[in-house]
Amino acid sequence: xxxxxxxxxxxxxxxxxxxxxxxxxxxxxxxxxxxxxxxxxxxxxxxxxxxxxxxxxxxxxxxxxxxxxxxxxxxxxxxxxxxxxxxxxxxxxxxxxxxxxxxxxxxxxxxxxxxxxxxxxxxxxxxxxx
Numbered sequence: 224x225x226x227x228x229x230x231x232x233x234x235x236x237x238x239x240x241x242x243x244x245x246x247x248x249x250x251x252x253x254x255x256x257x258x259x260x261x262x263x264x265x266x267x268x269x270x271x272x273x274x275x276x277x278x279x280x281x282x283x284x285x286x287x288x289x290x291x292x293x294x295x296x297x298x299x300x301x302x303x304x305x306x307x308x309x310x311x312x313x314x315x316x317x318x319x320x321x322x323x324x325x326x327x328x329x330x331x332x333x334x335x336x337x338x339x340x341x342x343x344x345x346x347x348x349x350x351x352x353x
Contacts, residue, residue, distance in 0.1 A: 252309075
C-alpha cells in the first residue's frame with residue numbers, strides 16, 4: 224500500500240458526500256447503501272452503470288486498477304477488518320487466496336464486543352463453549 228496523500232475531494236462528489244471520517248482510526252466510513260442487513264456488509268454504489276462495491280471503486284479511482292487475480296482487502300493499521308471503510312491507506316490488493324490464509328479467525332472472534340444486533344457481550348449474557 225502506498226502512503227500517498229489521498230483526499231476525499233478527489234472522488235466524485237456524490238460518493239465523497241456519503242463518506243464520514245472516523246476521528247479515532249481515520250477510516251473513511253461509507254454511509255450510503257450496503258449489501259448487508261442494517262450497517263453490516265459492504266458499501267455499494269452505482270458506478271459506470273452498475274452496482275459495485277465502494278471499496279473497489281475507491282481503490283480503482285485513487286490507487287489504480289486491481290490486477291487480474293487480485294481482490295481488494297480491508298484492514299486498518301491496527302489490523303481490524305472494517306467492511307465499510309474505503310480509505311485507500313486501509314486497503315490493499317492481494318491474491319484472491321491470500322485473505323483467507325492471512326485472516327486471524329480466533330483473534331477476530333475474540334475482538335468482538337457486540338452481537339450483530341448491537342448488544343454488548345458480557346459474562347452474564349455470553350456462553351463460552353469449553
